[in-house]
Amino acid sequence: xxxxxxxFEGDSFERLLPRAHAGPxxxxxxxxxxxxxxxxxxxxxxxxxxxxxxxxxxxxxxxLAAFDAVTGGTxxxxxxxxxxxxxxxxxxxxxxxxELFHKASLVHDxxxxxDPLRYGQPTLHRQFGIPLALNAGDYLIxxxxxxxxxxxxxxxxxxxxxxLVRLADAHAKLCEGQGAELAWRGARDKRIEPLESLRIxxxxxxxxxxxxxxxxxxxxxxxxxxxxxxxRFARHLGVAxxxxxxxxxxxxxxPNKGTAGGDVLAGRPTVLWAMALExxxxxxxxxxxxxxxxxxxxxxxxxxxxxxxxxxxxxYDKAVRLVAKHRDRAHAxxxxxxxxxxxxxxxxxxxxxxxx
Amino acid sequence: xxxxxxxFEGDSFERLLPRAHAGPxxxxxxxxxxxxxxxxxxxxxxxxxxxxxxxxxxxxxxxLAAFDAVTGGTxxxxxxxxxxxxxxxxxxxxxxxxELFHKASLVHDxxxxxDPLRYGQPTLHRQFGIPLALNAGDYLIxxxxxxxxxxxxxxxxxxxxxxLVRLADAHAKLCEGQGAELAWRGARDKRIEPLESLRIxxxxxxxxxxxxxxxxxxxxxxxxxxxxxxxRFARHLGVAxxxxxxxxxxxxxxPNKGTAGGDVLAGRPTVLWAMALExxxxxxxxxxxxxxxxxxxxxxxxxxxxxxxxxxxxxYDKAVRLVAKHRDRAHAxxxxxxxxxxxxxxxxxxxxxxxx
Numbered sequence: 001x002x003x004x005x006x007x008f009e010g011d012s013f014e015r016l017l018p019r020a021h022a023g024p025x026x027x028x029x030x031x032x033x034x035x036x037x038x039x040x041x042x043x044x045x046x047x048x049x050x051x052x053x054x055x056x057x058x059x060x061x062x063x064l065a066a067f068d069a070v071t072g073g074t075x076x077x078x079x080x081x082x083x084x085x086x087x088x089x090x091x092x093x094x095x096x097x098x099e100l101f102h103k104a105s106l107v108h109d110x111x112x113x114x115d116p117l118r119y120g121q122p123t124l125h126r127q128f129g130i131p132l133a134l135n136a137g138d139y140l141i142x143x144x145x146x147x148x149x150x151x152x153x154x155x156x157x158x159x160x161x162x163x164l165v166r167l168a169d170a171h172a173k174l175c176e177g178q179g180a181e182l183a184w185r186g187a188r189d190k191r192i193e194p195l196e197s198l199r200i201x202x203x204x205x206x207x208x209x210x211x212x213x214x215x216x217x218x219x220x221x222x223x224x225x226x227x228x229x230x231x232r233f234a235r236h237l238g239v240a241x242x243x244x245x246x247x248x249x250x251x252x253x254x255p256n257k258g259t260a261g262g263d264v265l266a267g268r269p270t271v272l273w274a275m276a277l278e279x280x281x282x283x284x285x286x287x288x289x290x291x292x293x294x295x296x297x298x299x300x301x302x303x304x305x306x307x308x309x310x311x312x313x314x315x316y317d318k319a320v321r322l323v324a325k326h327r328d329r330a331h332a333x334x335x336x337x338x339x340x341x342x343x344x345x346x347x348x349x350x351x352x353x354x355x356x
Numbered sequence: 357x358x359x360x361x362x363x364f365e366g367d368s369f370e371r372l373l374p375r376a377h378a379g380p381x382x383x384x385x386x387x388x389x390x391x392x393x394x395x396x397x398x399x400x401x402x403x404x405x406x407x408x409x410x411x412x413x414x415x416x417x418x419x420l421a422a423f424d425a426v427t428g429g430t431x432x433x434x435x436x437x438x439x440x441x442x443x444x445x446x447x448x449x450x451x452x453x454x455e456l457f458h459k460a461s462l463v464h465d466x467x468x469x470x471d472p473l474r475y476g477q478p479t480l481h482r483q484f485g486i487p488l489a490l491n492a493g494d495y496l497i498x499x500x501x502x503x504x505x506x507x508x509x510x511x512x513x514x515x516x517x518x519x520l521v522r523l524a525d526a527h528a529k530l531c532e533g534q535g536a537e538l539a540w541r542g543a544r545d546k547r548i549e550p551l552e553s554l555r556i557x558x559x560x561x562x563x564x565x566x567x568x569x570x571x572x573x574x575x576x577x578x579x580x581x582x583x584x585x586x587x588r589f590a591r592h593l594g595v596a597x598x599x600x601x602x603x604x605x606x607x608x609x610x611p612n613k614g615t616a617g618g619d620v621l622a623g624r625p626t627v628l629w630a631m632a633l634e635x636x637x638x639x640x641x642x643x644x645x646x647x648x649x650x651x652x653x654x655x656x657x658x659x660x661x662x663x664x665x666x667x668x669x670x671x672y673d674k675a676v677r678l679v680a681k682h683r684d685r686a687h688a689x690x691x692x693x694x695x696x697x698x699x700x701x702x703x704x705x706x707x708x709x710x711x712x
Contacts, residue, residue, distance in 0.1 A: 039543070040535075040559065043539070044532065108494060112486070112491060128542075132539065139528055141497060141527070142527030142528035143528050145523075146525055150521055150524075156513075158508070160513075160517055161513040162508075164520060168498055168501035168502035171497070171498030171502070172502055176495065178491050179395075179488065180398060180399070181395070182398075182487045183393070183398035186488070196395075200395065
């Protein structure tokens, strides 16, 4: 589905979402600095530059491919690129909005986690400070809603309205999931049930997949029949995706993070953590909680010992099995879906997004 | 229009916008702390508590009263409260959303400015940290869009769609205005033309007034005929409102700020600053720029000297005249508007919002 991401290539992006302000882009401005840009053009320049920095574009791809699948397209066939190339700009714009929302959430999450890197570059707040980065994220949210709401010039108002309801619902749920994680990180009690951590995962990841899928289906016509299975599919996909992220956090040399074990140092309520506390002997549980409570201490030593305790608890294997379980369930939902093109697409998405 | 703000009183707020999570509110939880709340309920609890902390509710009042004015109501008459009491919940909910967006922008602005106080209490980020506060603001934005988009169950989709387009447009413009201010604060060149500072003001304040006004008019029926004059009215209202805020910043004992002159210490591109640089002698201009570049230094001494230079430049008087000019222009727009009830309302809003 490479063609789907073509909407983020320069010309296409400019055509679908023209700039409001003339003048140089951030990349064209001397040394990617704001100095020299007109103040009223700075936010647009900053935000658009960030949108184009990278990403896998899963969410817009889901929207485009779902639209294609229910309108007789053949995106997942060998000639899929041609099929995707025929998708109208009205639909592409809404797919693009999915990425604007996602990028906004990355900017804000990076502030909340004080992550240093994103797409191999300094995060926006490390580069420009929290105020400008926060505001650029807000701007991208506004832009996303404006793009979708503006679609009613060409598409039926009910269609746009239905999509906006799902999008705003996903937006609020995502914040509830992120807030749950943040609240847990600040709480004294470091216990959490694996099911509770999965519930937070479902809130953090699934709603955006679900909204992107719903948008594509709704743009293709009536989508009510798909709503329940699409939500289930997105939940399994999102949960599996998040567990894979947690496992990735234990690999060295990740592109966006400093070292392995960052989730532990940041005190995140991962399912790995929850499963470790669940299955370790009481003494090891105490040791695990103590290790993390001592942060900041010797980060590397902490990580080594946590890795050891996680291994002893068998959480890496358990997590891999949990990913497989949710992947299987996503495939099982896909099996129940008609038409064939959509069925194939969901299988394809489960395979592609979970290929980690 | 006191009755209009009744939508924020406990029962009404709960009825219009039921909570998604059971359990104690933040106020009911021990000492207004998050500890003890379920993590997935924390964001809702935090955000709703902030919404109810205070505020003048100008934006929802504008929506309610504009709806009332174009649907034969008599909100600005002596029996106005009865007229407002008959506004249906579908309209009230959308008015309430205007306040949700406004409150979200306050939470984020307070982070960006690192303001210590809001409504006489610590700002959300000072109390709960930047991550939770930022996320609570994001949640309020999502909730606002969800409330408005959800209105299409009871109201025509085109109506809701039109309102969402104006809202998202206001949202993006507000961020451009805020970003312009932030970018200017970080820039080396501290000169700014008064007209440029007024342009930033127009972006920061007017779009939200305009969207709130448009929403009320559109909920009352067709609003296209009002769009252009409503935008002009909102621009004059917003600019005058912002200049009054700037003048207020020079009074002592303001409820949300520490001391007078905070705008200068924060390096804001106020019209006072722009007018001072415009009319001071070159030597005094240099002194003014130098004073502010030395921050952090002796804050009180700086403020005293800036106050003196501002006085010498006559900017306080000029600003008062500028407020009067924009107030007059807002009234002049109001004079051109029919029906009478709407004409009276706009005069009333200009008087009430600019009574500082």
